Amino acid sequence: MQIAQRLKPLQTNVFADMDQAKAEAIAQGQTIIDLSLGSSDLPAPPHVLEAIAQALQDPSTHGYSLFHSTRPFRQAAADWYTRKFGIAVDPETEVLALIGSQEGTAHLPLAILNPGDFALLMDPGYPSHAGGVYLANGQIYPMPLRAENGFLPVFAEIPEPVLAQARMMVLSYPHNPTTAVASVAFFQQAVDFCRQHNLVLVHDFPYTDMTFDREHAPSVLQADPQKEVSVELFSLSKSYNMGGFRVAYAIGNPQVIRALRQVKACIDFNQYRGILSGAIAALSGSQASVRQAVATFEQRRDRFVQALNRIGWPVPTPTATMYIWAKLPEPWAEDSIGFCTQLVKATGVAVSPGVGFGKSGEGYVRFALVHPPEVLETAVQRMAEFLAA
Template identity: 60%
Template sequence: MSMFPLADRLANLEGNVFAGMDRVKAVARQSGQDIIDLSLGSADIAVADEILAEIQLALWDPQSHGYQLFQSTRPFREAAAQWYQRRFGLEMDPETEVLALIGSQEGTAHFPLALLNPGDYALVLDPGYPSHAGGVHLAGGRIYPMPLRPENDFLPMLSDVPATILAQAKLLILSYPHNPTTAIAPLSFFQEAVQFCQRHGLVLVHDFPYVDLVFDAPPAPSIFQADRDRSCSIEFFSLSKSYNMGGFRLGFAIGRAQLIQALAQIKSVIDFNQYAGILRGGIIALNSPHHQIQATIDTFRDRRDRFIEVLQDQGWPVTTPPATMYIWAPLPDPWHHNSLGFCQELLLHTGVAASPGSGFGPTGEGFVRFALVRDRQTLTLAAERIMDFLKN
């Protein structure tokens, strides 16, 4: 049977780190391995009862069963704007400056379609979350990777971007607290980034799902604490991390009205928004008391401390991350230049699944990411298996 020619853009989407490891997991399961999956940032913590109750109640309401056009998302957008006002003291217009999303990944992947023409450059963190570069590729744009290195606190050196690239660039994509490096950016860096974008006519995208998962530092700033006039910025928030609602696929974009409207135009030909019951559950989540989020923060802090303790006690000097739900660990020899090989062999021999640093970009090579998405006892077992593997 003859093969159909497929679009050239697929060539840039072949290296998805999660899909690749999922195939190796299937092989490990077939060989009888007991899998401890630390490769994906999908929390194992239950969603709060009141959120689930609201979603359950909506199932029996026929009004919730239809398509959800923009105006029907108004209550959720109002809740998002109120959340921003409480968290950051920022007044946002729910009608023009907030947009409901089917997860922030959907928003960050679709947004370049609204901004980039084929051949335009986007400045992207390296390493960074795969959907950031993926969205640029889908839009026909070109990636200029900005290396994140430990000696620079995993912050990009904006002054290193060549003038020839800036002349063809339209977009700067940031995300702090950062996945996968776990780094936090201070407000001073965001102020520098906003000034940089204003100077060069760039739109600043800030992906902000880990705002609450900060352990040993001041609260993470919003980009709009540096860009109060919404001169050039759009920010994306997900309910996946703070409220453990990853499978519900709910988030929102917030920022400059022109950019929100542009993304809304893209979405209008792609989807009809999230199910109304999940939007109602999201309203409950955004209005929930902080102690519920604090319980999640405390859980991940405890898991982090235990996992790091085992690794360090047995000879792997991994730095304690200040934020997120991940450990970003530099690989020892002989694995330092083969993070994919390390993750494959670790999984096949121990059943522990992790994400290779190379899957997040070339500068991620030499690192591995572990997601703290299992209970303390299971993480202890995983860390012990990892150290046995390294020693043997």
């Protein structure tokens, strides 16, 4: 039996590797403090759960959910965007429901790339961005993100032969894993660059609301309000603690939205309509739970950074996301996988190796702040003992 060659680059990923390391540590009797996966431990808002619960009793929601049945959700998404960013949106042609934004980033290359075309991806970046390109038989050009550039790509470094074969660029700010935030001015540069080189600009935007210290995360559509080259993906996983509900949407250029809809029509229907009812309640109802979640993660950030500083591991204080991006101390500065596997084995603290997000992530680790402050401080104390040993 032969398996498709396109699966070769997908044999491992950062989360699967750490899952195996965690399983081995548990088998050896360790109690795990898992900071490796950015899955919020906070509950979904009560009014969201109530909307889903009410839908369960309605038999009309139990059948297949095709495109036109998602119209109320698409309208709620369009209204949310207009309120938040002042951008007019057509829910019929410029919005598409997604089964999580990861589904969108994985399927968009099938809609945009021909075999051999290049996608310009962030390095480090979220693993599913690369996975979709491999499945589309595309090529990846990694755009290095360096601390000295604020973890923003330098477009002038992209070679002309690559640009001649490139069809899409993927950005994501606030950024996972580096926690960097981009400005509208940067997005304007990106839009102009993509317009000049006939690229589709895909912006993965799950941390829209997860900003601290009065920081605001702009939409790429603020730099491209006519949606000439851009499409943006928003997930309810972070803002509304709905990761397991797998609900998101793409919004932007009508041609790209139509192409992505064609791909989805061959692969899946949509979520259960009750989940979409919950998503409508989230987008249309009180946003108090969003503010509360942001305040919770801001408190965790402060406590964790202070704890790391106390043990002699200085890290920058991020202004966004639910992560800490930390440069590794010696002797681990060039071995993030070795550090993470040895750490979980010795202490039960699981974190993500920077190289798992791309070559330029080597020398860093990512901590996900998905536990209460006292648990985070316990994790730091265990790491202090590990580093001392």
